[in-house]
Amino acid sequence: MARILNSPNYDPEAGAFRNPVPAGIGPQPGAGSRGEMFRALLRRDGRKPAGPIPVQRPDLSAPPADGLRLTWLGHATVLAEIDGRRVLFDPVFGERCSPFSFAGPRRFHRVPLPTGELGPLDAVVISHDHYDHLDMSTVRELRKAVAPDVLFAVPLGVGAHLERWGVPQDRIAELDWNESTEAAGLTLTATPARHFCGRGIRNKQRTLWASWSVRGPEHRVFHSGDTGYFPGFAGIGAEHGPFDAAMVQIGAYSEYWPDIHMTPEEGVRAHLDLRGGVLLPIHWGTFNLAPHRWEEPAERTAAAAAAADVRAAIPRPGEPFEPSAQTLPTTPWWQEIAAPERSPQPGGGRQAPAKPSPATEQ
Incomplete structure (x- = not known):
């Protein structure tokens, strides 16, 4: 608790962590009321795939030829093989991202690689404690079936959840923004993000959120976690980049919460600021969390990346790729299972030009 109270990112008067740039969490002026927001979330048109999502069972038996391989396992979960080490980001393998087993957003597709078949892990990195990024059952399964001694790198305050679930304190590295820890020769650094936290109505903003x-x-490599766009991406890129690949949130956006989730166009802009190398869009295609059509993030990201001359890989869940490869997975597989569009979707968020911030323009 002392580290939290002494953090420059913690406001003791408010009893909460603060964002690098102020961010509203609820509906913003001009976006409509909370009632309109909830009605938008209840609409079903295009919110789920019209058919099964094609899931690939990855074969990771051979090491990546160039030393770096990424496998998107759905939503924000990515297995990164980097220089002979293996890092798992935001693992959520449960059927729902919810505190309840019987209610809450249910996944669209099966997990491409069950926990028992992941193979050895050197680190598990958690961006924040929301249910779609931190899953109790997955954490317990990882320790039991895969890596009982794996290091969990988490933002300040998140370690308390892990300790309650049986993770030893000495296997948890809690970091403030711009702090680092070492794991098997890798340097893991928590970097700022513009979001919020909480797993209940009484603990909002009491744990930190981060990109990595x-x-x-x-x-x-870079993993955005959840974040709204903010100018700090350019600073992250200057200090920690350039990156060979960046895993960037581009889904679950809405005009009702524009400060805490990026649109696809903002995601591409952030990627440019970061000097992110190859873009891997994350936080889409697995859970229904926003009013937009389920496939819209991929469609808009592909268009924005092409317009900005960004190399983007948009693989099927479980489809591994090496960022250095001449050809990346870009087949628009989502188009084949997109439901026919019936009406415009309110609450889908604003479009934004995918151009770098002035700090990164050459």
């Missing part, structure tokens, strides 16, 4: 930089001897 992971640096190996030869490669660097």
Whole structure:
């Protein structure tokens, strides 16, 4: 608790962590009322796939030829093989991202690689404690079936959840923004994000949220966690980049919460600010969390990346790829299972030009 109270990112008067740039969490002026927001969330048109999502069972038996391989396992969960080490980001393998087993957003597709088949792990990195990024059953399964001694790198305050679930304190590295820890020769650095936290009505803003930089001897990757766009991406890129690949949130956006989730266009802009290398869009295609159509994040990201001359990989869940490869997975597989569009979707968020901030323009 002392580290939290002494954090420069903690406001003791408010009893909460604060964002690098002020952010509203509820409906913003001009976006409509809370009632309109909830009605938008209840609409079903296009919110789920019209058919099964094609899931690939990855074969990771051979190491990546160039030392870096990423496998998107759905939502924000990514397995990164980097310079002979293996890092798992935001693992959520449960059927629902919810405090309840019988209610809450249910996944669209099966988990491509069950926990028992992940293979050895050197670190598990958690961006924040929302249910779609931190899952109790997954944490327990990872320790039991895969890596009982794996290091969990988490933002300040999140370690208390893990300790309650049986993770030893000495296997938890709690970091404030711009702090680092080492794991098997990798440097894991918690970097700022513009979001919020909480797993209940009484603990909002009491734990920190973060994006992450992971640096190996030869490669660097970035994971955004959840975040709204903010100018700090350019600073992260300047200090920790350039990256070989960046895993960037581009889904679950809405005009009702524009400060805490990026639109696809903002995600591409953030990627440019970060000097992110190859873009891997995350936080889409697995759970129904926003009013937009389920496939819209991929469609808009592909268009924005092409317009900005950004190399983007949009793989099927479980489809591994190496960022250095000449050809990346770009087949628009989501189009084949997109439901026919019936009406415009309110609450889907604003469009934004995918251009770098002035700080990164050459």
